[in-house]
Amino acid sequence: MTMNEETLRQGLVTVMREMDASGLNHGTAGNASARLGEHFLVTPSGIPAGQLTPDSIVEIDLSGKYEGSFRPTSEWRMHAGLLAGRPDVNAVVHCHSQYATTLACANKPIPPLHYMTAVSGGAEILVAPYALFGSAELADAVIATLKGRRACLMANHGQIALGRSLPEALMIAREVEVQASFYYGTLAIGGPTLLSSEQMEAVVGAFLSYGQKPVKPD
Numbered sequence: 001m002t003m004n005e006e007t008l009r010q011g012l013v014t015v016m017r018e019m020d021a022s023g024l025n026h027g028t029a030g031n032a033s034a035r036l037g038e039h040f041l042v043t044p045s046g047i048p049a050g051q052l053t054p055d056s057i058v059e060i061d062l063s064g065k066y067e068g069s070f071r072p073t074s075e076w077r078m079h080a081g082l083l084a085g086r087p088d089v090n091a092v093v094h095c096h097s098q099y100a101t102t103l104a105c106a107n108k109p110i111p112p113l114h115y116m117t118a119v120s121g122g123a124e125i126l127v128a129p130y131a132l133f134g135s136a137e138l139a140d141a142v143i144a145t146l147k148g149r150r151a152c153l154m155a156n157h158g159q160i161a162l163g164r165s166l167p168e169a170l171m172i173a174r175e176v177e178v179q180a181s182f183y184y185g186t187l188a189i190g191g192p193t194l195l196s197s198e199q200m201e202a203v204v205g206a207f208l209s210y211g212q213k214p215v216k217p218d
C-alpha cells in the first residue's frame with residue numbers, strides 16, 4: 001500500500017467521524033470517496049463512523065468491482081461517476097445534514113441570500129431531482145446538477161459536496177449546511193433579501209483571488 005493510499009484511507013475515516021461528531025451526519029447515513037489513481041476509495045456500506053477503520057475503506061473501479069470483505073457504499077455509482085467525470089475534483093462527501101435535507105425535502109434551492117452560497121460554484125445551491133438511493137438514475141441526476149459546481153442538495157434525500165481534497169469537500173458540505181440554516185431561518189421571518197447577480201459575480205471574482213494562491217474556476 002502506498003503512503004498516498006494510507007493517507008486517503010485515514011482521511012476518509014476522519015471525514016466520516018468529523019461529520020458524525022459535528023452533527024452533519026448520524027448512524028450509517030452518508031458516505032465519502034477519494035480518487036486513487038485510476039481507481040476510487042469509498043466508504044463501506046452499513047458501518048457507523050465510530051467503527052470505521054482504514055482497512056474497511058473499499059477500493060473500487062468505475063464498474064463498481066471491488067476486492068475484500070467490505071461492500072462499498074450503496075451510493076458508489078454517484079461517487080465513481082463524479083470522480084471519473086470531474087478531473088478538477090479528488091474527493092466527494094455526501095450527508096443527510098438537518099437543514100440541507102429539510103430544504104431538499106421541500107425541493108427548495110438555496111437562493112443567493114448570503115455571499116457564501118457561491119461556495120457551491122454558482123449563485124444558487126440547486127436541488128438534484130429525486131431518484132432511489134444507490135440507483136444509476138440518482139447518480140446521473142446528481143452528476144448533471146453538479147455540472148460546473150461544487151455542491152447541491154438532493155431532493156428528499158440530503159446534500160453532496162465536491163473538493164480538490166477531502167478537507168475541502170467537508171468544508172463545502174459544512175458551508176452548505178450553514179447556508180441552508182440561514183435560508184430556513186429567513187423563511188420564518190418573511191423571507192431573505194437576495195443579493196443581485198452583479199453582487200454575486202463580484203463574490204465569485206473575489207473568491208478567485210482570495211487565499212494563498214489563485215483558484216482555478218470550474
Ligand SMILES: [Zn+2]
Nearest residue numbers: 030094157158
Ligand atoms: Zn444518502
